[in-house]
């Protein structure tokens with residue numbers, strides 16, 4: 739499908755542009771990305787950012803396999819982060835992934851970006867459920883998923899292989915189109931503790 743723009747009073751989710759590559763490259767030097775973002779090449783180079791923006795993102799939309807957005811504040815062109823929903827083979831259960839540049843964390847922006855993507859996915863019927871996972875202990879990711887209404891489904895190896903071929907121990911969750919978008923019981927105590 740053609741890329742879709744999603745907006746709220748706080749955020750605009752649109753397509754990453756070639757002139758975002760330098761910013762993506764700079765954010766992706768963050769050492770936490772090496773451990774938490776399986777798909778990211780490491781070390782991350784400017785060419786990786788350019789290939790992501792000009793290759794991976796448009797191919798995902800055109801092939802209906804991965805819908806990716808740049809996260810921007812409403813009314814500002816600056817890229818703050820990225821969010822994507824994978825639906826390989828038109829799977830009934832999609833898979834969500836996201837990151838923010840370090841200066842933009844801690845303001846609830848990703849919870850809002852998730853809400854926009856989930857509303858779109860369920861509203862259009864792109865998928866009937868969404869799977870979330872993070873490396874066990876990634877509290878910031880888990881807290882946004884809990885806030886978005888995901889139910890914790892347990893700890894186990896990551897679904898995708900990491901860049902070294904391993905499947906690190908991960909926390910998993912699911913949100914169905916019919917679920918309430920409120921925090922549910924069952925999350926690890928350290929996630930709930932805040």
Ligand SMILES: CC(C)(COP(=O)(O)OP(=O)(O)OC[C@H]1O[C@@H](n2cnc3c(N)ncnc32)[C@H](O)[C@@H]1OP(=O)(O)O)[C@@H](O)C(=O)NCCC(=O)NCCS
Nearest residue numbers: 774836837838843844845846847848872877878879881932
């Ligand atoms: C995960 C991420 C996108 C969250 O985005 P965010 O907009 O900063 O999230 P929020 O501001 O809503 O913070 C989420 C919660 O985690 C908490 N939190 C944030 N950073 C934390 C940290 N390093 N350790 C523990 N808790 C943390 C916040 O206090 C907040 O708690 P609350 O929901 O009880 O208020 C962002 O931290 C990030 O980009 N991390 C690195 C990449 C990554 O891990 N991506 C996810 C891979 S699965």
